[in-house]
Amino acid sequence: MNIYSFICPVKPRDQHKTAQIFAATLLLVRENGLSGITMSEIAKAAKIATGTLYIYFENKETLINELFTECRKSSVAIYFEGYHAEMPFKEGFRIVWNNLLQFRIDHFEKAVFMDQCYHSPFITETTKELTKKMIHPLFKLVETGKAIKALKELDNLMLLTYMVGGINEYVKRSKYSAKKITKQDAMHLFNLCWDGIKA
Amino acid sequence: MNIYSFICPVKPRDQHKTAQIFAATLLLVRENGLSGITMSEIAKAAKIATGTLYIYFENKETLINELFTECRKSSVAIYFEGYHAEMPFKEGFRIVWNNLLQFRIDHFEKAVFMDQCYHSPFITETTKELTKKMIHPLFKLVETGKAIKALKELDNLMLLTYMVGGINEYVKRSKYSAKKITKQDAMHLFNLCWDGIKA
DNA sequence: CAAATAAATGAATAAATATTCATTTAAAAA
């Protein structure tokens, strides 16, 4: 009997290899779409045998759900880097907004993957609920903004989707036209957003 | 020899049945994602035999490419309904904006399908180029807006993606939370957009 | 070091899915 049986219900895994598998999957999804990936291709791209994949993940569904959760987690972790509640609201908002943009630029493949997962049959209800909770801090941010009259008194969802939607779409189209997004572009884009949502 | 051999290179098809197939595909993609559809399921949902599907479409790739093109065409056709170049700019812009929103509400399944296709391995370069040209009128619209100093002097892509991205994301999230979008919501959302992009 | 245990392999199998085609049914022409 393994000592982990009591301490940890999950079998310990080589973190490096897990990361390799995740990276390979993201790469392939960006290149071929969620409907274009196969387990053997993932294994090949991760430089492991197909069988090894099944040591790390029970099946394809599990792999995709775990990767989705990991992507959400890592994205939210970045969103609030450098943010402090005591900052003037606009300054804090700009930091979060910039982090949102930067995440999508730096980890485009994660953004693409999460996008694709939205309508996929792979993501389970459990994963959906779990990852929904993770973005709660964003809702809190816009709520604060409304409370101090910095933002328009509108539905949270509306403010957030307008903020996020514009970034998403711009980064997506820019990547496809091989356009590099400059600091100045980012500033202009922020102003578009801010002028729209400020009270 | 069939008279169409010279007049039209494409075999004439029962329009009604083609529409049935398209509708079935859109329904299934909305429900199960692009990676979750099979040819036999499409046939079943369209109430025809699998073999019949292959009379209408050479293969799965062709079916999806033709449907994508059809979705783009029908969307752009709607965008400029009621718009006239002689209108005051903001009025015309509002009409197009509203049509964009309304299309995504009324034909959500088409929006989902097109979204999914973006990163899919099915859509060929030819289709991408073809459909890219179709959205040219939207670029012209924002260009006009800039020319008369109604819109900020920013990159076309930036203005357009910010306009479209917000709508996309809002409709998407609303549908998933089973939220009905009211006329008032639409007005608020328009103001978010307009306040952001106006000069 | 040898023995025992764990991890990795990838060819083989099972399951799912695209595509075909011999046959049937419907429509048009004679």
Place this chain on the structure above:
DNA sequence: TTTTTAAATGAATATTTATTCATTTATTTG
């Protein structure tokens, strides 16, 4: 009505892809 042609069918086949497992390789323990 009979003959000819076109359209539709869906079971059968081919292909692709998920998953398994007997075997090999690496690691840990005594």
